[in-house]
Amino acid sequence: MVKKKPNCIITDTYFKETLHQNIPYRSDVEIEEWKHKWTPKKVRRRKYGYVTYKLISESRSFPDSSFEHKALTIALRQWGLRTKEIRFKRVTGKADLVCKFATKDQDSYFKDKPNVLAYAYFPNGGEIGGDMTFNDSIWWSDDGQPVNAHELQPDTYPANTRTKIKTYNLIHVMLHESGHALGLKHHPDCKKCIMYPYYSGKVLLHEHDVLRIQTFYGKRTISKQIIDYFRDRMTRKWT
Ligand SMILES: [Zn+2]
Ligand SMILES: [Zn+2]
Numbered sequence: 743m744v745k746k747k748p749n750c751i752i753t754d755t756y757f758k759e760t761l762h763q764n765i766p767y768r769s770d771v772e773i774e775e776w777k778h779k780w781t782p783k784k785v786r787r788r789k790y791g792y793v794t795y796k797l798i799s800e801s802r803s804f805p806d807s808s809f810e811h812k813a814l815t816i817a818l819r820q821w822g823l824r825t826k827e828i829r830f831k832r833v834t835g836k837a838d839l840v841c842k843f844a845t846k847d848q849d850s851y852f853k854d855k856p857n858v859l860a861y862a863y864f865p866n867g868g869e870i871g872g873d874m875t876f877n878d879s880i881w882w883s884d885d886g887q888p889v890n891a892h893e894l895q896p897d898t899y900p901a902n903t904r905t906k907i908k909t910y911n912l913i914h915v916m917l918h919e920s921g922h923a924l925g926l927k928h929h930p931d932c933k934k935c936i937m938y939p940y941y942s943g944k945v946l947l948h949e950h951d952v953l954r955i956q957t958f959y960g961k962r963t964i965s966k967q968i969i970d971y972f973r974d975r976m977t978r979k980w981t
Contacts (some may be wrong), residue, residue: 746868776925778865779958780828780872780911780957790962793838795922802843803894809980810912813884814841816976817916823972824952826960829926838871839923843878844952852877856920860915862922868872872923876915884980886911886930886943911943913976921951925958945976 763864782791795818801810801950812833818830819838830839851861862874874881888906891899899905917936929935934948947955956962 765801772953773927773929776864778867778871779925780865782828784827790825790827790829791796793828793839794833794837795830795841796837797834797841799842799844801876801878801882801912803878803912809884810843810882812980813912813916816927817913817920820917820947820972820976821920821966823954823968824962825921825955825958826962827961839874840872840921841874841876843876846877846879849875849877851875851932852879860919862919864922865925874919874923875918875960876912876919881907881909882912882915883909886914890928910941913943913945914941914943915963917947921955924955926951926954929954935950 759819759880760820762949780793782793784791788795795814797811798816804810808879813831815830822829831852844852852858856877856879858877859880860874860876863870863872865871881889883889886909889909890903891907892901892903894907906969914936921937926937929937929950931938932938934944934950936944936947936951937954
């Protein structure tokens with residue numbers, strides 16, 4: 743079997759400065775976690791502060807909707823639901839997490855590695871920390887299913903074409919990149935983890951993802967009802 747290359751690259755500029763931590767989650771692997779995290783100013787009388795985000799360019803995959811904006815909000819909310827110290831707020835001005843779509847002609851990473859779906863920077867105290875870039879030379883969707891080629895490229899494929907084009911689940915990839923943007927590295931072993939380095943299309947955090955993010959930002963206690971509601975919503979069709 744051909745060994746797959748990871749679909750995600752993470753920049754390793756600050757890798758050498760990592761610290762050992764004992765991570766209290768059940769796994770055979772011990773991940774040396776990233777040492778930087780977001781420390782937003784707490785909202786008055788609350789236990790949390792806002793990490794801000796914005797999406798500065800849109801994907802060609804959703805010309806008639808703004809699903810990419812919704813997907814980013816959903817992805818970040820899923821992390822925020824589990825953390826005590828951070829929530830997320832969309833802003834139009836200066837943002838912590840600056841997100842964009844770029845084609846291989848616009849971004850040299852994607853030019854060199856066209857199979858990479860996206861990349862993100864860890865929080866590092868600098869401007870670029872937390873920024874995420876999504877490869878817009880591939881096609882995205884809300885469910886990762888193949889789409890009729892005419893629908894996506896009407897100029898190239900006739901209306902009666904039977905050709906289908908592979909798409910990638912945008913929420914999955916946004917969840918994964920957000921994990922990096924908040925400080926999580928890959929989980930090399932657990933295929934159920936959102937932080938597994940290969941595309942899986944999963945749209946729900948795995949218990950390792952949850953426990954790891956809580957070592958950074960504390961544990962938010964939410965009712966099982968909310969977790970169940972969210973799980974149902976995430977596995978239903980979006981449109
Ligand atoms: Zn990754
Ligand atoms: Zn896992």
